Amino acid sequence: xxxxxxxxxxxxxxxxxLKVIKNLNLSIEYGEFIAIVGPSGSGKxxxxxxxGCLDKPSEGKILIDGTDITQLNRTQLxxxxxxxxxxxxxxxxxxxxxxxxxxxxxxxxMIQNLxxxxxxxxxxxxxKEVDMLDQKDKFPDQLSGGQRQRVxxxxxxxxxxxxxxxxxxxxxxxxxxxNQIITLMRNIQKEFNTTFVFATHDEKIVTAVDRIITLVxxxxxxxxxx
Amino acid sequence: MVKNIIKxxxxxxxxxxxxxxxxxxLITIGVMFVLVYSALSxxxxxxxxxxxxxxxxxxxxxxxxxYIASVDNLPLDKNINKKQLDKITEILDKNQFIESxxxxxxxxxxxxxxxxxxxxxxxxxxxxxxxKTLPLFESRIDEIKASELKEGxxxxxxxxxxxxxxxxxxxIVLVATNKKGSVNGLNFKVEGSIEPISGPGGxxxxxxxxxxxxxxxxxxxxxxEVVIRLKDVKHLKTVMRMLKPLSNMKNQKDKPVxxxxxxxxxxxxxxxxxxxxxxxxxxxxxxxxxVLISVLNVMVMNVFERIKEIGTIAAMGTxxxxxxxxxxxxxxxxxxxxxxxxxxxxxxxxLIINGIGISFSFGRxxxxxxxxxxxxxxxxxxxxxxxxISLIASIxxxxxxxxxxxxxxxxxx
Numbered sequence: 001x002x003x004x005x006x007x008x009x010x011x012x013x014x015x016x017x018l019k020v021i022k023n024l025n026l027s028i029e030y031g032e033f034i035a036i037v038g039p040s041g042s043g044k045x046x047x048x049x050x051x052g053c054l055d056k057p058s059e060g061k062i063l064i065d066g067t068d069i070t071q072l073n074r075t076q077l078x079x080x081x082x083x084x085x086x087x088x089x090x091x092x093x094x095x096x097x098x099x100x101x102x103x104x105x106x107x108x109x110m111i112q113n114l115x116x117x118x119x120x121x122x123x124x125x126x127x128k129e130v131d132m133l134d135q136k137d138k139f140p141d142q143l144s145g146g147q148r149q150r151v152x153x154x155x156x157x158x159x160x161x162x163x164x165x166x167x168x169x170x171x172x173x174x175x176x177x178x179n180q181i182i183t184l185m186r187n188i189q190k191e192f193n194t195t196f197v198f199a200t201h202d203e204k205i206v207t208a209v210d211r212i213i214t215l216v217x218x219x220x221x222x223x224x225x226x
Numbered sequence: 227m228v229k230n231i232i233k234x235x236x237x238x239x240x241x242x243x244x245x246x247x248x249x250x251x252l253i254t255i256g257v258m259f260v261l262v263y264s265a266l267s268x269x270x271x272x273x274x275x276x277x278x279x280x281x282x283x284x285x286x287x288x289x290x291x292x293y294i295a296s297v298d299n300l301p302l303d304k305n306i307n308k309k310q311l312d313k314i315t316e317i318l319d320k321n322q323f324i325e326s327x328x329x330x331x332x333x334x335x336x337x338x339x340x341x342x343x344x345x346x347x348x349x350x351x352x353x354x355x356x357x358k359t360l361p362l363f364e365s366r367i368d369e370i371k372a373s374e375l376k377e378g379x380x381x382x383x384x385x386x387x388x389x390x391x392x393x394x395x396x397x398i399v400l401v402a403t404n405k406k407g408s409v410n411g412l413n414f415k416v417e418g419s420i421e422p423i424s425g426p427g428g429x430x431x432x433x434x435x436x437x438x439x440x441x442x443x444x445x446x447x448x449x450x451e452v453v454i455r456l457k458d459v460k461h462l463k464t465v466m467r468m469l470k471p472l473s474n475m476k477n478q479k480d481k482p483v484x485x486x487x488x489x490x491x492x493x494x495x496x497x498x499x500x501x502x503x504x505x506x507x508x509x510x511x512x513x514x515x516x517v518l519i520s521v522l523n524v525m526v527m528n529v530f531e532r533i534k535e536i537g538t539i540a541a542m543g544t545x546x547x548x549x550x551x552x553x554x555x556x557x558x559x560x561x562x563x564x565x566x567x568x569x570x571x572x573x574x575x576x577l578i579i580n581g582i583g584i585s586f587s588f589g590r591x592x593x594x595x596x597x598x599x600x601x602x603x604x605x606x607x608x609x610x611x612x613x614x615i616s617l618i619a620s621i622x623x624x625x626x627x628x629x630x631x632x633x634x635x636x637x638x639x
Contacts, residue, residue: 049633052541054541054632054633054636055631055633074546075545075546075547078540078543078544078545078546079543079545080543081541081542081543082542082543082544083543085543086542087538087541087542089538089636093534093535093537093538093636095234095535095538095539096241096535097234097237097238097240097241098234098237106230106539106542107542107543109227109230110227110230110231110539110544110548111542111543111544113227155542159543
């Protein structure tokens with residue numbers, strides 16, 4: 001469970017303090033499928049970065065399973081992300097020098113340090129899940145956008161994270177591929193009870209989620225379950 | 227994890243292949259240059275040192291105190307007398323590191339072929355001991371073996387023989403003044419000529435030590451220098467320490483009696499050796515600069531180009547220390563590759579040089595052939611320098627990569 005208490009994020013822009021998130025209070029349960037929506041500059045990505053332990057709030061607390069992540073140092077935060085959080089990016093961000101299989105394997109070796117058998121079992125299961133089994137030896141530049149995002153989803157899930165943050169995951173995909181990716185994530189959420197939090201403009205995602213949080217100027221103006 | 231760090235680093239290097247090859251080539255050329263130079267200069271040094279010590283100077287020389295300061299005059303009043311010589315031989319005979327030693331009585335004399343005359347520096351030697359102490363001495367002499375030099379014979383320096391038009395079998399006269407001021411002359415038969423060599427004494431003539439005794443009318447033996455050959459030159463410092471009692475020996479006036487010098491002190495060639503060593507160090511410093519600048523440059527570029535990727539792996543949970551290791555490994559690989567390929571190519575070049583046979587002239591000596599050898603120690607030293615410098619050059623870019631804020635890094639395009 002994630003709890004945000006009076007979270008504020010301020011950026012220093014020269015002499016001016018720019019408050020991009022103002023007194024954010026938010027609670028997320030495991031297994032939820034959530035979209036954070038709002039106009040450009042409303043603070044969607046900043047909220048995602050704060051919840052994903054990539055950034056620390058200027059004020060307030062973020063508790064994930066009772067751990068106050070604002071108290072962790074850089075290495076502890078990295079370890080915490082590696083164990084609990086997955087990321088899916090708008091431009092996929094696969095490591096170009098690694099094959100599909102190796103990209104998915106990366107967090108298991110470099111972060112979780114799992115044994116070969118366990119790694120292989122998890123990767124093959126996910127490759128089947130995202131329908132990329134026959135592409136496992138290809139490199140990112142040999143794949144289409146949709147295929148790359150499937151690999152990125154598999155990579156985000158392979159560490160069995162409690163929560164996955166996806167920043168505009170369908171922005172670089174065509175409509176048909178976007179629908180396939182959304183369906184894939186929905187199925188995974190149902191199958192593994194994984195929490196997905198999207199920062200998005202995409203109507204297709206908004207119509208697919210269970211909960212929509214609307215941000216305007218760094219404040220939640222609406223939080224509804226659908 | 228180590229295997230994966232190596233795999234990722236290696237592939238990242240291949241990714242910017244042209245840049246990697248350029249940098250690695252630069253390091254390779256640097257390593258090659260240093261190793262080939264070291265082998266050539268090492269060969270030149272050992273050849274020349276061998277020539278100097280094995281044909282003229284020996285490894286250590288003992289003189290009466292003050293002799294070296296006035297060596298150009300070949301003073302006769304600074305000779306070692308019999309009593310002092312007995313003390314020296316007593317100490318030398320006990321030393322296990324000494325292969326052999328010989329005595330020389332040096333003097334300046336007038337050389338006449340009955341038509342014209344010139345001055346000559348002479349060495350009175352014990353032929354057998356001289357040949358044993360200076361193994362290359364005989365190779366410089368034409369027409370006679372050094373050990374066969376008999377009383378009444380002279381080995382004339384080649385240039386003087388040519389200039390004075392004397393040849394084997396000719397009769398000549400040597401005239402010398404002894405330390406009391408009386409002049410004496412003796413007839414000698416030319417038995418051979420000796421080729422010149424760079425350094426002090428390189429153009430001296432040789433007669434039997436007993437002939438010098440007769441020429442100078444000495445009642446008992448006196449010598450100008452004691453020349454010592456060691457079993458192994460690496461014991462030079464040890465033997466010098468063991469000969470301390472000699473250099474510390476004082477006379478009744480409480481002044482030192484002897485001076486003991488290594489060949490390094492006596493030969494001007496040692497300055498060339500030192501110069502070569504300084505050049506060796508300078509070239510290594512240039513190599514260090516090449517490696518430092520090229521690796522630093524390539525690593526800064528690698529970090530700069532992969533900021534978003536670094537943000538991604540950091541977001542996934544890669545710790546700053548692992549990111550540091552990834553970039554350090556890249557730098558390490560560049561250096562290691564350069565060191566290995568450079569060493570291998572140097573080995574091939576040295577083989578080729580030895581196959582062709584490079585000859586050179588030094589001073590009056592010509593057709594000296596270099597036999598460069600690539601020592602494993604030198605390869606290891608250069609390799610370790612290159613690898614350590616590559617690592618040092620990668621530290622700053624690697625730390626920069628590790629300290630990147632994932633949020634900022636992910637925003638980069």
